[in-house]
């Protein structure tokens with residue numbers, strides 16, 4: 001088999017006989033066969049009705065003619081063919097009418113004329129009389145003893161005489177049978193042609209799916225930036241491509257996070273580990289007294305604690321980012337939560353001789369309690385940590401008329417220069433180590449931004465160097481809060 005033939009063979013999908021293509025074709029063909037059979041049957045019935053109707057009309061006309069050529073004669077009023085019926089142009093007509101005929105005397109019992117063909121219909125005058133008692137005149141189909149079927153039109157005259165005329169339905173039956181045979185014989189050819197067309201069309205319809213599957217196979221862990229091209233048809237396949245692309249987006253995001261975690265962790269741990277090793281080595285070489293050893297060990301413990309803290313925070317941050325930590329969506333009272341966190345900071349605030357102002361209005365939101373506490377405490381910790389002695393830290397909670405809860409934490413600390421503002425939410429970003437200033441991990445604001453994002457909240461910073469900083473977190477409105485806007489509570493203003 002040469003290359004072209006092989007590819008054609010493959011395209012026919014014969015190697016996968018129960019593939020989607022075959023199933024599609026079989027389904028389509030089955031449906032088509034049912035439709036073809038139903039249509040054929042309907043057409044046959046319609047043809048039969050039309051032809052029977054035509055025969056009926058002719059028979060009725062013939063019946064009228066026959067009746068008009070009959071006239072009562074003699075004292076008994078017995079029906080005889082009129083003089084007109086037996087000569088001239090009408091004679092052949094009347095003769096043809098008399099081929100399948102029954103005429104009875106007035107009263108309907110005594111037969112005056114019954115043709116041989118009518119006799120074979122096995123219809124007695126009494127049987128016709130019964131039908132006429134239900135409807136006069138009447139038409140019905142009667143089978144003859146020789147197997148053919150006849151349409152019979154019968155009527156009773158005023159004097160009670162019955163006239164019945166029959167017409168063979170042989171032609172009608174033959175036409176309908178002929179149609180049925182031709183239809184059934186041509187059916188396999190049509191089914192074959194339709195099946196083949198369906199098979200080829202299915203291949204055409206599935207081609208884009210194969211393209212997508214081929215493109216999908218080319219995406220690996222190292223080529224996660226690849227995306228499938230949309231076809232622009234805005235159809236189900238484009239939707240599939242969109243879903244696939246967004247799945248790769250999420251995968252890439254997770255991969256990036258894992259990679260980032262490794263980079264951050266190794267970078268942050270390398271420096272303290274080198275420092276610890278250097279301290280211990282120095283102590284080993286130079287320390288002589290137990291105090292000198294103790295001091296070196298204490299510094300090493302402090303540094304390893306710091307490293308352990310970095311790893312713990314980093315791990316937690318990654319878990320939250322990758323969705324491993326499931327966030328609750330419970331209704332929270334931001335004011336109560338803030339009051340509880342602020343309480344924990346009273347001692348550090350007092351230690352730093354800071355004035356802690358707390359103004360809380362009732363405000364509700366939906367979120368995760370632990371995460372929210374983490375957000376508040378990180379912002380408050382920064383304000384207290386970076387504000388020098390004698391400064392002031394303010395915590396405010398309010399609910400906007402549109403139902404949004406707002407948390408604002410401001411201080412009179414050193415402020416943040418404009419060039420740092422866009423970066424302070426990045427991991428490990430610390431403004432130049434302020435000499436002798438507090439030591440941090442540079443992760444606090446990463447948590448704040450992550451938690452806010454997970455809650456659909458927005459964090460903004462206003463800061464002026466030398467004057468102070470204000471962090472504002474705006475939460476989305478909850479249905480309950482929007483329905484009942486908070487009234488300004490008795491603001492708890494605590495001053496310490």
Ligand SMILES: Nc1ncnc2c1ncn2[C@@H]1O[C@H](COP(=O)(O)OP(=O)(O)OP(=O)(O)O)[C@@H](O)[C@H]1O
Pocket residue numbers: 378382383386387411413414415416424425429430431432439440441442443444445446469
């Ligand atoms: N209220 C503030 N006033 C002045 N500078 C601030 C304030 N808050 C944050 N910063 C600056 O932004 C940097 C990043 O803050 P972030 O909370 O992320 O880290 P950190 O406080 O250094 O360490 P930690 O991970 O322990 O919180 C800080 O190093 C600090 O320089």
Ligand SMILES: [Mg+2]
Pocket residue numbers: 378381382440442443444445
């Ligand atoms: Mg911090």
